Amino acid sequence: MKISIVGTGYVGLVSGTCFAETGITVTCVDLDKKKIDGLNNGIIPIYEPGLENMVNKNVSKKRLFFTTEIKESLKDCEAVFIAVGTPPDEDGSADLKYVLSVAKEIGRYINNYMVIVTKSTVPIGTAKKVKAEIKKELEKRNLNIPFDVASNPEFLKEGDAINDFLKPDRIVVGIESDRAKKLLKKLYKSFLLNGHPILFMDVPSAELTKYTANSMLATKISFMNDIANLCEIVGADINNVRRGIGSDSRIGNKFIYAGVGYGGSCFPKDVKALIKTADENSYSLRILKSVEDVNDDQKFVLFSKIKKHFNGNLKGKKFTIWGLAFKPNTDDMREAPSIVIINELLNAGAKVVAYDPVAINEAKRKLGDKIEYSEDQYESLIDTDALLVVTEWSEFRVLKFKLLEKLMNEKLIFDGRNIYEKEEMKENNFTYYSIGRK
Numbered sequence: 001m002k003i004s005i006v007g008t009g010y011v012g013l014v015s016g017t018c019f020a021e022t023g024i025t026v027t028c029v030d031l032d033k034k035k036i037d038g039l040n041n042g043i044i045p046i047y048e049p050g051l052e053n054m055v056n057k058n059v060s061k062k063r064l065f066f067t068t069e070i071k072e073s074l075k076d077c078e079a080v081f082i083a084v085g086t087p088p089d090e091d092g093s094a095d096l097k098y099v100l101s102v103a104k105e106i107g108r109y110i111n112n113y114m115v116i117v118t119k120s121t122v123p124i125g126t127a128k129k130v131k132a133e134i135k136k137e138l139e140k141r142n143l144n145i146p147f148d149v150a151s152n153p154e155f156l157k158e159g160d161a162i163n164d165f166l167k168p169d170r171i172v173v174g175i176e177s178d179r180a181k182k183l184l185k186k187l188y189k190s191f192l193l194n195g196h197p198i199l200f201m202d203v204p205s206a207e208l209t210k211y212t213a214n215s216m217l218a219t220k221i222s223f224m225n226d227i228a229n230l231c232e233i234v235g236a237d238i239n240n241v242r243r244g245i246g247s248d249s250r251i252g253n254k255f256i257y258a259g260v261g262y263g264g265s266c267f268p269k270d271v272k273a274l275i276k277t278a279d280e281n282s283y284s285l286r287i288l289k290s291v292e293d294v295n296d297d298q299k300f301v302l303f304s305k306i307k308k309h310f311n312g313n314l315k316g317k318k319f320t321i322w323g324l325a326f327k328p329n330t331d332d333m334r335e336a337p338s339i340v341i342i343n344e345l346l347n348a349g350a351k352v353v354a355y356d357p358v359a360i361n362e363a364k365r366k367l368g369d370k371i372e373y374s375e376d377q378y379e380s381l382i383d384t385d386a387l388l389v390v391t392e393w394s395e396f397r398v399l400k401f402k403l404l405e406k407l408m409n410e411k412l413i414f415d416g417r418n419i420y421e422k423e424e425m426k427e428n429n430f431t432y433y434s435i436g437r438k
């Protein structure tokens with residue numbers, strides 16, 4: 001069985017590698033020549049635990065290939081997955097230009113029946129547009145090659161992407177024909193052996209499922225952040241409240257941690273796009289609009305605490321940030337709260353030194369020499385006026401207090417992820433600020 005994946009980013013590379021792992025021959029395509037040349041030389045463009053070994057293994061078994069040529073990749077292919085980016089347009093809607101340009105290319109080169117599957121997160125109606133684009137190109141070629149379109153949104157999360165792909169909670173497939181259904185069932189067979197369901201449905205429902213899932217998770221986060229802010233006012237502790245509600249099985253204990261707001265390449269843009277879809281259909285998603293507002297404000301909460309502590313005077317102060325990626329186990333900094341916090345500190349005249357276990361190179365690309373970077377977690381604290389924890393990497397969890405005391409100008413910690421206990425801070429005489437706790 002041979003498939004092609006167009007777009008070799010977080011989703012395309014992980015999906016392609018995991019399909020290859022099951023014995024399918026996969027060609028990953030990308031426009032980015034540097035990325036493809038790198039992959040053909042064993043250089044993995046992203047940090048994702050376990051990915052490098054799996055890519056190398058499948059390349060050496062001649063099941064996984066990388067190319068910039070979509071035409072070549074479509075030869076004898078049974079399915080082609082579109083996994084290119086769908087960034088927000090200026091008005092917040094998903095920009096489909098990459099998806100539709102891939103559809104056009106497919107129409108130009110398709111020579112046998114295949115299923116064209118959108119794996120990118122795309123708004124309702126996209127499968128129809130993909131179909132129309134392919135048809136248009138086939139008409140230009142005076143050909144009537146049969147094909148099907150399907151929607152197969154991806155639910156993997158960065159940092160645990162391989163695990164999520166190999167052992168999915170569910171696979172959602174929007175489908176229009178039995179032929180396509182049979183093919184997708186065959187493709188995903190290996191991932192379903194442990195009873196994980198494949199849910200077939202109509203295409204618009206599949207497209208909407210992905211946005212609804214991400215928006216629901218974003219809602220949980222913003223709701224808890226809102227309650228955390230109330231906790232501070234009324235003297236409650238959000239960690240206790242979280243434990244109290246999380247043990248209710250109807251609520252569950254995931255995605256209810258207070259912090260400095262959600263970021264990443266998915267939640268912010270998907271929330272925006274769903275709001276836009278509803279607006280375009282004359283319906284206002286009121287809850288989701290508030291989710292976005294709360295999140296925008298939450299990214300400033302840590303900075304406000306810092307400003308208040310220093311009576312508004314941050315000029316010349318030095319701050320150390322631990323954690324730049326939008327969450328642990330990834331180097332992805334798209335929409336990361338760290339960027340907002342750093343920019344606020346710089347605007348206030350402060351200096352910033354940053355440490356992250358894997359995102360330093362990405363940070364250099366995004367922030368350049370506006371800040372200093374440290375290769376060592378503890379060296380980053382030399383002569384600093386405060387430590388800010390912005391991403392909850394596990395290596396930050398246990399602190400060497402004696403060393404901290406020696407290195408830092410002030411025994412002061414702003415914890416944007418609530419990873420420390422208030423008691424341990426008190427025992428070590430540190431001034432400690434966190435989110436939603438006194």
Ligand SMILES: NC(=O)c1ccc[n+]([C@@H]2O[C@H](COP(=O)([O-])OP(=O)(O)OC[C@H]3O[C@@H](n4cnc5c(N)ncnc54)[C@H](O)[C@@H]3O)[C@@H](O)[C@H]2O)c1
Pocket residue numbers: 006007008009010011012029030031032035083084085086098101102119120121122154155156157158265266
């Ligand atoms: N990153 C995630 O955790 C995640 C999870 C689920 C779904 N998604 C969705 O999957 C899609 C892809 O996200 P990503 O994070 O992998 O993006 P990404 O930016 O990491 O990768 C996209 C890749 O597509 C390539 N590309 C663009 N146009 C192309 C074309 N015409 N031909 C070939 N390649 C082309 C780009 O060069 C890039 O390498 C998005 O719609 C996203 O919302 C992402």
